[in-house]
Amino acid sequence: MTYQNKIYALIDVNNCYVSCERVFNPKLNHKPVIVLSNNDGCIVSRSQEAKALGIQMGIPLFQIKDIVEQHAVEILSSNYKLYTEMSKRFHAILSDYVSPHEQEIYSIDECFLDLTAYQYQFDLTLYAQNMRDKIFKWIGLPVCIGIGRSKTEAKLANHMAKNGKRFNGVCNLATMEPKYRDYFSSLIDIKEIWGIGKQHSQKLHRMGIHTAFDLTQANAQAIKKVFSIVLAKTVAELQGISCIEIEHSPSAKKQIISSRSFGQRVTHIDALSEAMSDYLQSAVKRLRDDQSLCNCMIIFASSSPFDTQRPFYQKVIHIDLSEPTDSMAVINKTVMAHIHQLYQEGVAFKKCGIILTGIENKVSYIPDLFTDVDVMTKNENLQIAIERIKDKFGDQKIALGSCKISHEAWITNSTHLSQDYFSWDGLLTIHQ
């Protein structure tokens, strides 16, 4: 196999939520606009004009009340249905430029493309400009594009494209002359680099590493010793050695979280149960969409960490399920059986939620219950087999949820599939 230099692009929607809103309400153009989180608590998206006023990401609205009034900042509640719909179109347009295995939908507003195969065929800077124009023309969203020899470098290039007018929305570090690449890198603080957060950033500064260029010059092995393999990879990636590949098909989630802060404080256990019931339904729906089963779950509830009048209360309960499930009824029943353990009289609850964990893929899961189904053959009458299993295990144990057969040939040979069969919980594997 011959070694080939990789080339990646990162396409990112500018100020995504605000830009989506502007598509349908052009009056918002050229004004400072912010979009708020659930319950209108925090700022989750800002227009360029809002950023220029010094409004920070993630801070609560009440802290910038003065700026909002003084500059007539437009305030919007979030509309995730709209953003999700716009996101689908954004990714769909990009999918025309590459093969499916060369596209990674990284987030609602970011997409990686592996352009390695196109580097001799096209001028990639022009290719990217074409993408940018098309996205704006077709769906009205402004994007910036960074191109690099690794995903981290593409991210860095994207940051440069966003902040440097001279790039006209597309920055290609992959083909840039090294002296210019070094120069532009030396202007960027390490905290802007993908994978470097607050803690690492402070530690690196103490070590005398301040800019993206400094980190590029660092020794990956030395960094690995002081930090971890993760940061060592970041250094290698900045040096143009690709360590992180495109993930074109999203792998099943390892945990599913559903939680919310309450608009108003909750003190009654019934209200807590009701909220938990909502969140759990959303979590189980996502579990099923993923075709997965969970083995355990964590439920939690807490008061407001910002309340200085009362002590902070938080309770977390881990629950192991007796067998893997995606059954709404089973999960609901289990949660409701434990909710009184979360509750405490006199506590003003501000948040609760559920985490489904111990997740496994449904099609690879073979419950103990059915291990001796191995003796079934494709010629055996299914009804007889069902009776045999029922005799052995009793009705109630197999009367939950849904069921799947892993052997297609067998399904087509059977004329005896019944409704009964599909009401089972778990998976039936047949070996011929």
Added chain:
DNA sequence: TCTGGGGTCCTAGGACCC
């Protein structure tokens, strides 16, 4: 008064086994 909601990966340390 008012403070988001999802996720991932890595590491260290303890329990346990032979």
Added chain:
DNA sequence: TCTGGGGTCCTAGGACCC
């Protein structure tokens, strides 16, 4: 008095991402 060592699995906590 001297008190193994290697391997695996699990969990909590920390750091990061959008």
